[in-house]
Amino acid sequence: MKIPLSWLRDYVDLDESIEELTSILDDLGLVVEGVEMVGEGLEDVIVARVDEIRAIDGADRVRLVIVDAGEGPLEIVCGAMNFAVGNHVPLAPVGAVLPGGFEIALRKMRGVTSNGMLCSARELRLSEDHEGLYILDDVIEPVVGRPLLEALGMTRDVVFDISIEGNRPDAWSIRGVARDLATRLGREVHSAVLATPDEGATSATYASAGIEDPDLCGRLTVSVLRDVVVRPSPAHLARRLTMAGMRPISNVVDASNLVMLELGQPTHPYDAAHVAQRTLRARRARNGETLTTLDDVERALAQPGRGLGDTGEDCVIVDGEDRVLGLAGIMGGAASEISASTTDVLLEAAYFDPMSIARSSKRHALRSEASNRFERGVDPELALVAVGRFVALLRESNPEVRWMAEPLDVAGNVPVPPTVRLRESDLQRALGVDLTSEDVHRTLEGLMFRVSGEGPWTVTAPSARLDVRSGAAGRADIIEEIARLYGYSRLPRRTPTWPEPGALSDRQRIRRRLRDTVVDLGVHESWTPTLGSDADFDLLSPGSARVRVTNPLASEESVLRSSMLVGLVRAWGKNAERGLGDVVLGEIGNVFTHPEVATMPRHTRGGAAGAVSLALPEENERLTVVLGRDNDDARTGVAMWAALATRLGINDVVVRSSDGAAFGLHPTRTAQLVERGTNRLVGYVGEVDPRLFGALTTMAPRRLGVLDVDLDVLFELTLDAELDQFVSVPGRYPVAIVDLAFVVSQAVHAIDLAEVLMAAADVVEDVTLFDVYRGASLPAGTRSLAYNVRFSSSEKTLSESDIGAAREALIEAARALDAELRS
Amino acid sequence: MTTSPLAELSTHVADLIARIEQALTLADLLVDEPFIVGKRSILSTLQKSLGALAPEERKDAGARLQDARRGIEEAFAVRRALLEEEARAEQLEADRLDLGDVVISQVLAPLSVGHPGIVAATQRQLEDVFVAMGFNVSDGPEVESDWYNFEALNIPPAHPARGMWDTFYVDLGEPETVVLRTHTSPTQIHLMEQAVAQDALPIHSVMPGRCYRRDTPDARHLATFHQIEGLVVDRGISFADLAGVIETFTHAYFGADISSRLRPAFFPFTEPSAEFEITCTICRGDGCRTCSQTGWIELGGCGMLDPAVFEAVGIDGDEWSGFAFGFGIDRCAQMRHQIADMRALIDNDVRFLRQFS
Numbered sequence A: 001m002k003i004p005l006s007w008l009r010d011y012v013d014l015d016e017s018i019e020e021l022t023s024i025l026d027d028l029g030l031v032v033e034g035v036e037m038v039g040e041g042l043e044d045v046i047v048a049r050v051d052e053i054r055a056i057d058g059a060d061r062v063r064l065v066i067v068d069a070g071e072g073p074l075e076i077v078c079g080a081m082n083f084a085v086g087n088h089v090p091l092a093p094v095g096a097v098l099p100g101g102f103e104i105a106l107r108k109m110r111g112v113t114s115n116g117m118l119c120s121a122r123e124l125r126l127s128e129d130h131e132g133l134y135i136l137d138d139v140i141e142p143v144v145g146r147p148l149l150e151a152l153g154m155t156r157d158v159v160f161d162i163s164i165e166g167n168r169p170d171a172w173s174i175r176g177v178a179r180d181l182a183t184r185l186g187r188e189v190h191s192a193v194l195a196t197p198d199e200g201a202t203s204a205t206y207a208s209a210g211i212e213d214p215d216l217c218g219r220l221t222v223s224v225l226r227d228v229v230v231r232p233s234p235a236h237l238a239r240r241l242t243m244a245g246m247r248p249i250s251n252v253v254d255a256s257n258l259v260m261l262e263l264g265q266p267t268h269p270y271d272a273a274h275v276a277q278r279t280l281r282a283r284r285a286r287n288g289e290t291l292t293t294l295d296d297v298e299r300a301l302a303q304p305g306r307g308l309g310d311t312g313e314d315c316v317i318v319d320g321e322d323r324v325l326g327l328a329g330i331m332g333g334a335a336s337e338i339s340a341s342t343t344d345v346l347l348e349a350a351y352f353d354p355m356s357i358a359r360s361s362k363r364h365a366l367r368s369e370a371s372n373r374f375e376r377g378v379d380p381e382l383a384l385v386a387v388g389r390f391v392a393l394l395r396e397s398n399p400e401v402r403w404m405a406e407p408l409d410v411a412g413n414v415p416v417p418p419t420v421r422l423r424e425s426d427l428q429r430a431l432g433v434d435l436t437s438e439d440v441h442r443t444l445e446g447l448m449f450r451v452s453g454e455g456p457w458t459v460t461a462p463s464a465r466l467d468v469r470s471g472a473a474g475r476a477d478i479i480e481e482i483a484r485l486y487g488y489s490r491l492p493r494r495t496p497t498w499p500e501p502g503a504l505s506d507r508q509r510i511r512r513r514l515r516d517t518v519v520d521l522g523v524h525e526s527w528t529p530t531l532g533s534d535a536d537f538d539l540l541s542p543g544s545a546r547v548r549v550t551n552p553l554a555s556e557e558s559v560l561r562s563s564m565l566v567g568l569v570r571a572w573g574k575n576a577e578r579g580l581g582d583v584v585l586g587e588i589g590n591v592f593t594h595p596e597v598a599t600m601p602r603h604t605r606g607g608a609a610g611a612v613s614l615a616l617p618e619e620n621e622r623l624t625v626v627l628g629r630d631n632d633d634a635r636t637g638v639a640m641w642a643a644l645a646t647r648l649g650i651n652d653v654v655v656r657s658s659d660g661a662a663f664g665l666h667p668t669r670t671a672q673l674v675e676r677g678t679n680r681l682v683g684y685v686g687e688v689d690p691r692l693f694g695a696l697t698t699m700a701p702r703r704l705g706v707l708d709v710d711l712d713v714l715f716e717l718t719l720d721a722e723l724d725q726f727v728s729v730p731g732r733y734p735v736a737i738v739d740l741a742f743v744v745s746q747a748v749h750a751i752d753l754a755e756v757l758m759a760a761a762d763v764v765e766d767v768t769l770f771d772v773y774r775g776a777s778l779p780a781g782t783r784s785l786a787y788n789v790r791f792s793s794s795e796k797t798l799s800e801s802d803i804g805a806a807r808e809a810l811i812e813a814a815r816a817l818d819a820e821l822r823s
Numbered sequence B: 001m002t003t004s005p006l007a008e009l010s011t012h013v014a015d016l017i018a019r020i021e022q023a024l025t026l027a028d029l030l031v032d033e034p035f036i037v038g039k040r041s042i043l044s045t046l047q048k049s050l051g052a053l054a055p056e057e058r059k060d061a062g063a064r065l066q067d068a069r070r071g072i073e074e075a076f077a078v079r080r081a082l083l084e085e086e087a088r089a090e091q092l093e094a095d096r097l098d099l100g101d102v103v104i105s106q107v108l109a110p111l112s113v114g115h116p117g118i119v120a121a122t123q124r125q126l127e128d129v130f131v132a133m134g135f136n137v138s139d140g141p142e143v144e145s146d147w148y149n150f151e152a153l154n155i156p157p158a159h160p161a162r163g164m165w166d167t168f169y170v171d172l173g174e175p176e177t178v179v180l181r182t183h184t185s186p187t188q189i190h191l192m193e194q195a196v197a198q199d200a201l202p203i204h205s206v207m208p209g210r211c212y213r214r215d216t217p218d219a220r221h222l223a224t225f226h227q228i229e230g231l232v233v234d235r236g237i238s239f240a241d242l243a244g245v246i247e248t249f250t251h252a253y254f255g256a257d258i259s260s261r262l263r264p265a266f267f268p269f270t271e272p273s274a275e276f277e278i279t280c281t282i283c284r285g286d287g288c289r290t291c292s293q294t295g296w297i298e299l300g301g302c303g304m305l306d307p308a309v310f311e312a313v314g315i316d317g318d319e320w321s322g323f324a325f326g327f328g329i330d331r332c333a334q335m336r337h338q339i340a341d342m343r344a345l346i347d348n349d350v351r352f353l354r355q356f357s
């Protein structure tokens, strides 16, 4: 909210510097987001009269203007075209410094010397108008040679741009901000100059008002203003509006806006001539009703919205024929708008239910200065005070206006200001400080709370503080007000301690081990998008059930990822285009599965009040790595897995080739990582499918290795390995090493044969695959697997015959898999 | 009398179809492409000859030719897809590699050095500070119901305060009931619900994680970002403890010469609430462009847990009290490493990633 200092000073005496005020406002939670110095740089600008306009030879964009600013003719070169001889315009003479620091110097253009500059309103920072010179005859009766500020009735001013927090409806006004300052500084709040209704005929003889739905409209006042003359506002009021960021329109509309800015009460003036039976009533809109709002949009009313629990309730104002005039508290309709011919005004000042306004405003995507205030809660007792101020302001330009006696005032349901009991111990407990009863009284009473007692206190919130709740929550609200006015910076600080030690969970600790390990193995950790496109995920599995965002920023960011492979391959491709493809990229992150197809959808509380059970997507944390270094392919993927597993102490996971194993992976160069005992799937290793590579990169085809691991499983396996803490001491006796090569069917996994060999004799210490041979010399459908077998015993040195027997046992055992010793 | 140039059209079409069917490999088909559907096709030749016809006849012949062309193109496309699929199958078969037969000792993996992600590393540093201060670390899901993301945090449906978070809604359940979490605060609700269910209060925990806001990314904001929040629920916890924890953290993470200050603010889930600011890390408090000459920069929000939140999760506010705070992890990284444009974090440019160890 833009707050001119001069306006603020109407309500509280302030002699602090701008810096001091800014710092006090910040400390009160009224954060100053900007300070604008108005009128600065206009001190040297004077009123000049245009006496003659001449063309300059060879120039069609500028003209020579001869002006008089009180000291005889002065030649100025000027590019504007919107003025005529006799007009009065602002002149910045040589030496003047305009707002923004632009210094006017003697300039020579086209052989003509310019002795200053004639200014537009924007150059003077008086408005946005940059169409031409600021023609003063349109706004004042100009006197040649007068300083411009004096001529415009302006003084230098400061405008604070203050951000008002959502729980401070009371502060969303000049007077509200003044009240905070006055309380902090221990000063008075000046009262507003208010008009009172005129004697004579009562309002009821002329108009009527009613509330049909008291839950939506808590108070409806209708004042009748007669003998209204619609004309421009006086310059100083128009200035105020402009400084506060609103455009002056006419004295009636301006008075409404001024009162809203000053006191926080929105009002709505209707042309009485266009309100049937001069009647205003508030009620629920009915299904099928429509309204064309001032922004020229026809809106269907009472239509249920998308928001949780939004039944489509709209509060409307209707006339005596039950026709909808406006969306209450949000925006009026065009039919009853104030016009130049308006002579009688019905002025509505009301209280509407904040939640109802909030829902309607959101549903109709219609926000106004009024709705912003009503949805946060306008003081229900403010309505007629605001009208008194409205009339006082209107009289400045319309002294003949009459405010008919006994304004109509209909009551609905308004919230009752809560009364809360506050103990000294509550303050001590919440703030860690003892405050005096005097502090409590001074602070709260300054903010219009009623306080009785010297501790404990009984505190009643003012009607303006609709944010203050009852019970324990209200106590917290009041404590915040005390703390805020006392000053957060004056409150004590204490670093608490507790006996429970801080720690990472096992999962977090293991995640760190994993991250460190993959980084050590060459991974550049990446961060690819969570949201992708249908086209992206069609590459992995066309048409599968996807988790979607209903309101994406762009359609290609509308699907929650089911895999990180797409993002990583694309990221690799971009790096490769820059000649930086010799790299391993990896990411640890979540992928999402639609609850309808997930094996373990997450069930959680949802719906209004968390009363229903909701199935949410399964979130699976994974590690995905794309290996793009020069020699990388599926083999280096396997090697990376082997290194990772070894580092984490996992030795029960086998690599099992499987055709078409996983989405986006090469169908014949991919394997599953499977836990041997349980057959649990740990992940995949292999290569990027060439088709995916082609779709996501612009690079020439090449192999990219892939490792993709389900971390839910990996963490469990790692934890099991950590828990298995025993280590064995190697035997002291010599080790015998034997190489055995078997001819074995392609269908038999090398790791399975190794397992059989391991189990074949007690003295087998380890079996390692060291060569694979395929060739024409072998029967079709077979290959030769050569293992390095280590024999040892913890009891003795193995003899030749021990070793021979063991070797025979291994050869015999291999037959179980139809493996024949290769001769 | 001249014969129509299209007199033998059906013969030509049959020839072309046969030619398509005779291509046995993708390569053969592609070599033939110009003669079947391209500029050198008989159909193109016929097309040119139509110019000699009378306008009426030309129109009719043109339509027939167009039909024929469409048929040929379709047959070509079908054949092409089939041969491509065959070629792919053949290529995949030739590629076949039994990964179970990979001999690790024979794999020539280059020795290369990796780099941790800047966000993950920053998160770890922050966690370490808080763990040393006695906090646990809690994870939570990224998709949440309205209850956890908003309502239990004292932000009822349609409440104007919801405007503080630009929310991505997920297409599940009733409209606008499932969201991508806009903050890590839902994890606080999960923690408190669990602690109540298991009779396991107090809670001293921080919750880092990924969050989403529907906001067009710029140099200072990303639509996907990371936040770390803290939650303490214990006996006798006051605003003084909150201010003390913030100050201790600020010194520990940013350095001894950086301190913190609180100023009033509004968050629905805390009361009293505060923004917390720290000494500008660029000018160390002297005033510069980054801090708009104030010497302070805003880091996050905090406050005492609102009684309404305690009520939502079933904690007795007479016995327990607590506070919460939160701030951006990416923003800490941006400040500490002076990253000019936040979008570099999601570009995954190796030249950026490599600078971080």
Ligand SMILES: [Zn+2]
Pocket: B280, B281, B282, B283, B284, B285, B286, B287, B288, B289, B290, B291, B292, B293, B295, B296
């Ligand atoms: Zn600074």
